[in-house]
Amino acid sequence: MIKLEGVSKIFKGDVVALKNATAEIQRGEFVFLVGPSGSGKSTFIRLLNREEIADEGRIMVAGKDLSSLSSWKVPYLRRNIGYIFQDYKLLPKKTVYENVAFGLEVIGRPRQVIRQQVPAILELVGLARKAERLPDELSGGEKQRVSIARAFVNRPMILLADEPTGNLDPGTSVGIMRLLDRINRSGTTVVMATHDRGVVDTMRRRVIELDRGVITRDESRGVYE
Amino acid sequence: MLYRLWYYVRETLVSLWRNLSLTLAAILTVAISLSLVGASLLIREGAARATAQFQEGVEFIVFMVADASPEQDAAIRNVLDSSPAVSGYTYVDKAAAYEEFQRLFADKPELIESVTPAVMPPSYRIVPANPDAGNVAEMARQFGEQPGVKEVATATEAIRQIEDFSTRVSQALLVAAVVLVGVSTLLILNTVFTAIGARRQEIEVMKLVGATNWFIRIPFMLEGTIHGLAGAALAIPALYVVDSQVLAYFQESDAVPLFRGFAVPDGFVWDTSIWLLVIGGLVGMIGSAVAVTRFTDV
Numbered sequence: 001m002i003k004l005e006g007v008s009k010i011f012k013g014d015v016v017a018l019k020n021a022t023a024e025i026q027r028g029e030f031v032f033l034v035g036p037s038g039s040g041k042s043t044f045i046r047l048l049n050r051e052e053i054a055d056e057g058r059i060m061v062a063g064k065d066l067s068s069l070s071s072w073k074v075p076y077l078r079r080n081i082g083y084i085f086q087d088y089k090l091l092p093k094k095t096v097y098e099n100v101a102f103g104l105e106v107i108g109r110p111r112q113v114i115r116q117q118v119p120a121i122l123e124l125v126g127l128a129r130k131a132e133r134l135p136d137e138l139s140g141g142e143k144q145r146v147s148i149a150r151a152f153v154n155r156p157m158i159l160l161a162d163e164p165t166g167n168l169d170p171g172t173s174v175g176i177m178r179l180l181d182r183i184n185r186s187g188t189t190v191v192m193a194t195h196d197r198g199v200v201d202t203m204r205r206r207v208i209e210l211d212r213g214v215i216t217r218d219e220s221r222g223v224y225e
Numbered sequence: 226m227l228y229r230l231w232y233y234v235r236e237t238l239v240s241l242w243r244n245l246s247l248t249l250a251a252i253l254t255v256a257i258s259l260s261l262v263g264a265s266l267l268i269r270e271g272a273a274r275a276t277a278q279f280q281e282g283v284e285f286i287v288f289m290v291a292d293a294s295p296e297q298d299a300a301i302r303n304v305l306d307s308s309p310a311v312s313g314y315t316y317v318d319k320a321a322a323y324e325e326f327q328r329l330f331a332d333k334p335e336l337i338e339s340v341t342p343a344v345m346p347p348s349y350r351i352v353p354a355n356p357d358a359g360n361v362a363e364m365a366r367q368f369g370e371q372p373g374v375k376e377v378a379t380a381t382e383a384i385r386q387i388e389d390f391s392t393r394v395s396q397a398l399l400v401a402a403v404v405l406v407g408v409s410t411l412l413i414l415n416t417v418f419t420a421i422g423a424r425r426q427e428i429e430v431m432k433l434v435g436a437t438n439w440f441i442r443i444p445f446m447l448e449g450t451i452h453g454l455a456g457a458a459l460a461i462p463a464l465y466v467v468d469s470q471v472l473a474y475f476q477e478s479d480a481v482p483l484f485r486g487f488a489v490p491d492g493f494v495w496d497t498s499i500w501l502l503v504i505g506g507l508v509g510m511i512g513s514a515v516a517v518t519r520f521t522d523v
Contacts (some may be wrong), residue, residue, distance in 0.1 A: 023425035051431070078435035090432055102427075111228050150434070 001158065001191045002048060007057035009043050009137065009213075017043035019213040020057070024061040027157070030184045031202050034224055035210035041193035044210065049193065051079055052072050062157055078142075079107055082151030082159040082188075086166035088143045090135040096146050097131040103152055105151040115191050115211065121153045125179060141172035141204065152183055156214040159183060161192040177203060197224040240420045241451065247416040248452065254412050255456020255508060258405030260463035264339030265398035266497050267464065270489045271472050274329060280393045285365045285379040286348040291319070297373025298347075305349060310364060312354040319345045319438075327481030346375055363394035368490045382467070388518020406508060407457065415450045420445060421520050442517040450506055458503025461498045468494050 002025040018040045025031055033041045046052045048217055049065050059066040063079050069077065097118055100190040104114045122128045126147040135143055144164055145184030151159060162178065165173035177199055184190045184192050194200060200207060200223060208215060241248050288300065305314050316392055317325070322345040330336045365377040421428065431441050468489065 012286065072438070075432075075435040077439045078433065081435075083433050084482065089426070089433075091427055091430065102430065103434040106431045106440060107434060108229055126296075154434070 001025055001029070001062065002191070003058075004047075005058045007059055008046065008053045009040075009047060009052060011056050014155075016091070017211045018054075018210075020216050021210075021213075022057075023208060023215060023218060024219045025189060027189055029185070030181070030190045030203070030205040032203070032205060033191065033210060034195075034200060034220070035083070035205055035216075037195075038212075039210040040213040041210055042162055043213075045162050045193055048158070048160060049083060050077060060189075068101070075107075080157045082148075082154070082156040084144070084147045084151045084159070084164050086134070086163035088147040090134045090143055090146055090150075093133055095132050096127055096138070096149075097132055099135070099146055100149045100153055103153055104172040105183060107153075107154070117153055121149045124152075124182075125149045136166050139170050139172070141175055144168065144172075144176050145177065148179060149177070152188070155188075157189060157192045159188050161190065163194055163196075164192065165194065165196050167200055172197055200224040232429050233444050233447060234322050237447040237451065240424070240444060240448050243423060244416060244420050247412075248397060249417055251409065251412045251452040252396070252455045252459065253414045254405065255409045255453055256459035256463070258402050258409050259457050259460035259505055260467075261398045261402035261405060262504065263460055263464040263497050263501055264467045265395040266500075266515045267467050267472060267489055267494070268398070270493055271393070272387055274489065275387055283359055285351055285353070285368075285377055287351065287377050288375045289373055290293060290375040291345070291346050292441075293345055293373035297371075301349065301371055301373065304368075305351065306402025306466035307499040310354050310360075311318040311351055313352040315350045317348045319343065321348055322347060373450065400414060406504070408485045409453075410508050410512040414511055414516045416452065417445050417449045417513040419519060420448060420492065437467040441477055448512045449516070453505040453512075454502060455506070456509075457502045459503070461499050464494060464498060464501070 001024075004021050007018055008016070008019045009178070010016050019139070021040075021044070025041050033044055035041055043052060047054055047066070048061055050061075050069065050122065054067060059173070061077065064077055066075075068078075094102060100118050100121060101114050104117065109117075119128065119131070122131055125148055126146055127142060127149065130138065130142065135146065138146065144167075148164075159180070164180070165176055168176065173196060180190055180192070204221045206220050207217065209217035209222075287301065289301070302316075305311050319342045323342040326340065326345065328338050351364075353364060362377055365379050368374060369377045369402070428441055472489065
């Protein structure tokens with residue numbers, strides 16, 4: 001599903017974000033990316049979504065070689081990839097329902113499909129009763145559920161998560177991880193960058209550790225350290 | 226498809242409304258600049274029609290009597306062909322003279338009805354080698370004495386003044402208009418840029434969920450195009466005001482009889498209106514296209 005071969009990414013001023021990284025992630029895997037701040041976790045994720053382009057090496061995502069993918073095809077790649085963030089990136093003036101529907105609307109999904117899929121996904125993330133609320137009226141955990149609903153409503157093959165529990169207390173994080181686990185069990189590949197030791201140690205999934213842009217560890221049922 | 230169209234329309238309208246003060250500024254600037262473009266075109270056309278017979282260096286016109294004999298005609302032609310004082314001439318026959326008459330007085334059908342091609346005098350439009358006024362007057366006097374010549378009309382000082390005046394006015398208006406069209410384009414660019422800024426979050430989310438660049442850009446481009454078209458639409462009434470007030474003022478002035486021809490047919494005003502809409506639309510599209518390609522890339 002995802003394959004990196006000797007991938008390097010160097011930012012201006014010789015900041016090495018990723019150095020000669022090689023890894024392969026199979027369909028349906030759940031992978032944690034761990035490591036200190038600035039170790040290259042976010043760059044790893046942004047490369048998979050082609051927000052960044054690798055300077056060296058080859059990245060394959062969902063059968064596409066990202067280095068040779070022309071930019072007009074990038075949106076179609078991203079329709080196969082859900083993306084969630086530490087800061088949720090919800091639109092403050094839209095309701096929960098509208099935020100999720102927006103994700104389908106802007107890729108040109110017909111209205112009937114939206115009417116059908118949005119309530120179903122809100123049910124899945126446990127927010128069916130808060131569909132008409134605005135993001136400001138929700139707790140952090142609820143906001144992250146909306147963000148997950150938006151990322152998953154199009155049933156992508158891959159879900160990328162950049163510190164999704166970074167702003168949440170441990171109790172709320174557990175709920176979010178259960179949800180991600182459930183999504184993963186439905187066949188979606190999940191790649192999650194995190195600092196959250198508790199989450200990694202509880203889940204016992206594959207762990208890829210980065211240090212200053214280099215992959216230093218890749219264990220199939222790993223812990224945080 | 227219909228749903229998508231509705232999406233574009235809705236997003237465009239919301240954006241126009243949110244940005245109301247800048248939107249109005251952009252529309253008014255386009256309206257003013259296009260009014261000037263239109264006024265310039267009308268005045269130029271009016272002057273061209275008023276002085277149509279004296280274009281391209283023609284300094285005097287020899288009108289033959291309507292029933293001039295072929296011999297009389299040949300004699301004139303012979304002089305024109307052989308005289309070194311004549312640098313060129315064109316012959317306007319009865320049919321062509323009638324056609325021109327119809328064009329010049331398109332607004333006055335009763336005048337056109339009163340003549341037929343048969344009564345129109347054929348004429349020679351003469352470009353002298355030396356356009357000096359004294360020389361032209363002397364040549365005109367000589368031709369006037371030839372048999373078969375009805376009269377000789379010279380390009381008087383008045384005609385030169387009209388041409389001069391209209392050239393200056395229309396050029397000044399055109400320069401102002403070109404500057405303002407540039408300003409309008411920049412203003413539209415800025416307005417659309419502001420609209421993009423106001424929706425930065427939305428655009429970010431749209432890109433992440435896989436909306437295509439065009440899907441993101443179209444509402445902004447529509448917004449700019451609407452600025453341009455709305456401005457042009459406001460400039461069109463201004464065009465009719467110029468036609469009915471300014472040009473009409475010239476026509477009614479008794480000072481110079483030639484000003485009477487200072488009219489443009491309704492068709493020309495209509496054509497100019499269409500052009501203003503085209504220019505307005507293009508200005509809007511170009512301004513917004515620059516804004517979206519510079520600020521919404523993946």
